[in-house]
Amino acid sequence: MAEIVRIDDNTWRFEDGFVRFFLLVGGNKAALIDSGVNCPDALDLAKALTDKPIMLINTHGDGDHTSGTSSFSQIHIHPLDYTKCEVNTRYPGTELAEIHDGDVIELGNRPLKIIHIPGHTSGSVAILDSNNRVLIAGDSVQKGHIYMFGQKREPDKFEASLDKLISINGDYDTIYASHDEFKLPKDYVCKVKEDWLKVMSGSAPYEIVDLFGNKVRSYTLDNCGFYMEDL
């Protein structure tokens, strides 16, 4: 079972092994942001923390962020990830509620702004919790290794997505990451970009590792890492 840690009166993080997800409660509604890797009872755990109706919003559709999906009638996710990450076939009883760049989901005096940041997956989004000046960035900004190999990734779009997050960094002070360290300062987006540019320039060293039967390049850099296709 996930370990639940209170962040403030209206915000919790769920530590589910190597991944985490979040509960954000507003005046009228609550949102679970992702639902973990091994937490099919995520909705029940969230219900114990709030009596507000709870919606599910996903930063992206990778399997380590969706384990509680089937308890929800709808998943708010970018349509590209709904299909490319096979959320549609893994959770056929949960219908798609599309979210797109610029959408604002109002929880009641707690607006959540959706920012489309393709790269890690085609439909990755960051969620700006404006009133708290927090950015929930999914897997796109973190200290750990960012997966960038396979069909559903779009590494050619990642730099522009990081620039997009940098361009709005007057709106947040803190980043909540899904893997590795929980809380990062806002300038961590620039640090991830620094490392990413080294990978893109071909100057960064890497080793070949086996990941789920794939031979991939593993880059371990100053601020984060990347798993890339071995071309």
Ligand SMILES: [Zn+2]
């Ligand atoms: Zn992940």
